[in-house]
Amino acid sequence: MKLTIHEIAQSLYLPLGTVRRWIRQGRIPIHKSGNGFVFNEAILSKWAAAHHLTFSPPKKSPEKQQDPELETLSSALKRGGVFYDIKGDDGASTLKAAVEHINVLDSHAKEKLYQRLLERENLTSTGIGKGVAIPHPHNPLPDADFRPFITTCFLEKPIEFAALDNKPVFVMFILLCPSVKSHLYLLSRLAFCIRDDSFVEFLKTFPSSDRLLLKIADFEEQLDRADRY
């Protein structure tokens, strides 16, 4: 097998200078030939294993193994859907009613999700103030095979939710993610929007799904600008 020294260094996860020196010193079974470097793949991987190094030669057809693109807030909201006039007198019954609306999950999963949400609420309330709650399970659901989503539920009437500022909750964003990373990412973005008082006022008008998504997209653009900086 013949590769350039850059490719060899990359497939051994070593600095270029080290590989070059080892070849010169004859410590690694690679020979220079012309302007490339020749080695026997089996021997080199055996050598690497014997020396606690990892060796993964570059693939013929380079598969793009990038990190799966992090879900944006708008698409998660869109997937979860927006629902109005959720009935309920206390936290538990409202959550029960809200979970019923999540059409992404089957009934078995809904029941499990409901239990998890209650467990999380018992830990501390997810009412983050200003009448907004973000119920979510403590850990990602097991054998979770879905894309992250946020279901927005406007309540029929504000309920007591033991929120941080003790204000009654009028809207819930049920956040469900398959991984901790995407969970934190979406949570921080959502929190950024809610921190803005004008957004909360906007929510109090019970906006239509389209208007809500437009507003969220607006906020996300601001966030993206800051990240790119």
Add this chain to the structure above:
Amino acid sequence: MRIFKSWRYPASWKFFRLDDRLLLMLMAVIVGLCSGLAALALNRSLIAMFNWLHKYHHIWWAFVLPGIGAALSSLFLEKVVVEGAGHGVPEVIYSVSRYGGLLRFRSSYSRLISSCLTIGSGGSAGPEAPVVMSGAAIGSNIAKYFSLNDRQRVTLVGCGAAGAISSIFNAPIAGMVFSIEVILGEWKSVNIVPIAIAAVAGTEISRILQGNQIVFSHLQFNIDLLDIFACLGLAILTAVASIVLTRMLRSMYGISHKISAPIWVRAAVGGCAVGIIGLFLPVVLGEGYHAVQAMIGGTFSQGLALVAIATLAKVVATALTLGWGGSGGIFAPCLVIGSLAGLTYHHCLILLWPSISWVNEGCFALLGMAGLISGMLQAPLTGIFLIVEITGGYEVILPLIIVSAISTSLCHYIEPASFYLKELVERGHLLRPGTDARVLSDLNVREIIEEDCITVKQNMLLRDFINIIKISPRNYFPVEDEKTNNFLGIIHLDDIRAYLFNPDMYDAVVLGQIMDTKVDVVHPDDDLSEVLRKMDAHQLFSMPVVSNNKFLGLISKATILDQYRKELVVQTSQ
């Protein structure tokens, strides 16, 4: 056609590519033959020169001959080939550990000529270190010619040294052991096999051209238990002699270097002094193998006082020759001093206990040689095998081992580094394979630099900086000047954590105010051991690498450990 084109690149032949042991063995034969021939050439020319100058020895001004020889030899080294004085073994050892055994081509003959001038004219020095140097240089240049890599070249350098010693003493095992114990310092089969082959090749070429003769043949010895006890005393005497010789060489070197005269004048002065001693005690002149032969054969008929004085005189003469700029090794003088010391000891024993029948004086001379070689080189195996082989006296092996072991241990206790290694140890250049110093000298800053730091500008607001912290993989942020991009200082997240959570500061502070400007930096060409010492002294875990006022990257202890371990694993396996 391709075969003809690629014959200089045998390492890329498919036949040798899988395992280079076969290639090394083949090369070892060539190197062993060449270095064996070089050793023979020096030996022959020494004899020729000795015979040519012999007829002048009775003339009254003969004492200047060693002076002229030493002056010519140092002029040759200084002006013609431009190489440092000295015997060359430390240079070979250093080159093996630092530059993969790279030696200049001219080294393969320069020491031969200069030492031939010094010794042939009567200077007290040995031809062995020069042939080791030239053998090593021959091995190195053959490896270079065939484009072999460093590891293979080091083995061939060892092969050259082994072939030379084997050839000059007709002693293959001694050559092999010397090369591994002193020159390479690592016992690995991948080295031992080619070196053994080279030693055999060197011995064979010498046997073909000179006949298979034992260098110092001797009578049969009958060693009693009492003689073995007597060896303990001899071991102490030889250890003392080794220490005296080492100290004397160094002090002579120091004295001669205080004199502000051209190097050849110094060499001439030293040589003349040797010549004057030689007028009274001719035994000190030259490499002295005839005297050694006479002592082992029991035909060296001198009294106690004279032998003791001769021992001291030889020590002084050797120090005068080598310390003042002559060229040659200490191997042969060691043999002479050792046998003289052995003889002195024997005479003392007879004087003290005349009634006991001691083994004859040749045996003590032989043991004395082993004691001095082991003491000077601090290489007990070399001493034992060399003496066994050059005297053919296997029956003395038991007292030989005792004397060698004790002498080595005593000398090591007083002088921790042997004569060959002393200079290297003092300069921190002794880098034996698999040691901490070697690993650190092989790694360099450029290999462990991390370049994923995000640099920031000095006038950036803290508010903007927060966004950069979000996406940075590291806790260090080098600050650069806006216009020149020069490195100004560094911000460590730990130092500014307090301000980060105070939004009032976000627009009030620019990075230039909170950066650390008194930061220790590393240059990309710095020695890694020096960098680590700095880190330890200031309790740092990371340091910025700066060259030409530009920030290049970060160097951290975690990465150093990672690379250090990989390097150690790769270096010590095989």
